[in-house]
Amino acid sequence: MDLKVNWQMGDKSLVVRSQGSTELVNDIFFAGCESVGAAVNVQMGKQTIQHIKNGSVKEVPFNFDVRCDGLKPDTKVPVKVYFEGNSQADGMLKLSNLGQPGVASGVGISLVNDKGVKLPFDITRSVALDWNREVADGSVYRFTGKAKYTPTGGEITPGKGDATMSFVINYN
Template sequence: MGKVATSNIKSGTALEQRYTFEVRCRGMKPATPLPMKIYFEGNTDANGMLNLTSAGQAGVAQGVAIELKDDKGTKLPFNKPDAINMDWQRSEVDAEVYRFSGSARYTASGGEIKPGKADATMTYVLDYN
């Protein structure tokens, strides 16, 4: 996500980084898209907020988290009951293709903001029938 000035995080003006990925569900009959939902797993205290890896350790930024939203502005869910729909894109010969688009940005998480390493990891989980 690059380097961001602490003043931009404090003021809420840190730039969003957009990302997109596609999921191909193989072995399905063409033109029969299933309802596909997605939710995420990671070190979090609330939907849409991802805590930094190794938070509280020397050299790691403080007072910072990563805010995550889908392309509609919905905070990313970190539990199955809040899973959101993925967008069906197209049928292929042996697969249905879905797309997810979202954004991430550094945001204040409370307390004094101090510079440092600001990495985090999350996993996406697909829910379909």
């Protein structure tokens, strides 16, 4: 590549000449990532108020997979995830329709990953997914977590204890 620049100001001029080369390499990690399978429905089951109060509620495991296509063989790209939902803090999901008739109160859903880290509800605290396996044209990453009912303060009353959250794949 040859470059020539002429500057002229009044009766004075300056000429700059340069010669060199540039190599442009397009090395794409992958085409994209997407969730594998249907929505995950975590069956929490019925719990007694006493078990919730004393913390003896059983944790319910859940997981989901994310497939990243277009990866070069043996390339392990870090894929992270964070969550969105009605959350009062990381790791704590509020119940749906809170305050409505027939909905439990004084209780929320505690959420952690398999390493005990509270699930983040902000992109800046995204947690890494674990590489699971290779598939045609890519890799599968897995998230494994646990959910359980936990007191949130105030009187615990019986009722429906449903909640909804979404996960956002972060692979930038």
